Amino acid sequence: MKGPVRLLGCVLLATVLTACQGGKEREEPKMDMQQAGERAEEILDGTMGAIQPSVEWARGLTGETACDAGFSEPTGTTSITRSRNVLTVVSRQRRGELFEMIQRYWERQGFQDFDVDSAEDMPRTRAKSPDGLVVILSAGDIGNVSVTAGFACAKDSPMTYPKGTPSRPGGPTKSERIPHEHSSYWSATGS
Template sequence: MLLVVVLAACQDNKEKERPTMDMQQAGQRAEVILDGTMAAIHPSVKWVHGTTSETACSTGLNRPTGTTTVFRSRNILTVVSKERHGELLEQVRRYWEQQGARDFSVFSDRDVPRIRARTADGFAVILQVGSIGNVFVEAGVSCVEDSAMTYPPGTPGQPGGPNKAELTPREHSDFWSSGDPRRK
């Protein structure tokens, strides 16, 4: 009998552990995180909205839960040389840390480095260098309440935005594109 009471109490607690925001709120919060991250990079870089990702959450038995994982991204169009990857990751890491992020994970590969962390409100944040030298930043959260969503103008694949995301860096920067790490 005690087992039945404990299981019932656990089930009640699971019902109370619903996400505290919906998809629209999660998308807006991810945009704020990404805007702040882009503003923290000095000298500034040129960027565009990247693709979005919304993935329905399910139980272990593929049953819908009424929740969705939401990610937003930015693609940096400024060419960042391999010699500047470390500086870029460090600037972003410092900013995220100042914003209360924790649980940092750094992959220090020379060609495709990345840094990941979790914000105080549970968002995953990732900065990664891709295989073609492209740099992108993502922010997202798992399993928030399903809702309608809006997107910023220029979001790829959304009304008013391009069909495909721009991935290839094409803007030159005296600082970020420089192969001379001593250049300031």
């Protein structure tokens, strides 16, 4: 069940990023793919660094989806996503605290338009920065937490990836997703 849930999250993010603009004229891209990737990595690294006590994490999968103007007419732009998977088990009792800590960090970075789904089994928080970066924090029912950052329709350009990015040269072939590290703080189940 974990694979389909993660896949659904990725599909939802791709849908959010490439959503139709309802007949409005498309804006010029604010950045190219390389800049968008670097911006996403910067926010993801900062998000992981804002979690105290610190957690173990791994780079997650990346995504690139060509934007089109309808009928598969290319626009010369591509939506990009980057992600982080928390490898430290986060107990249900600690999830709310983790979500609040990350939301405060995002607010300090200028993110707005927070959309919070407080579902008990799989909570999710989504926000957007003034430059168009969308971030999504989600948790699963086995203590797994992931953060995804994406930018819709960046100008097509060559793009590089940080060392250790899954399915990219020099990186692992698969993304580590299942939490397996224990933390005396984040994994605690007592009050």
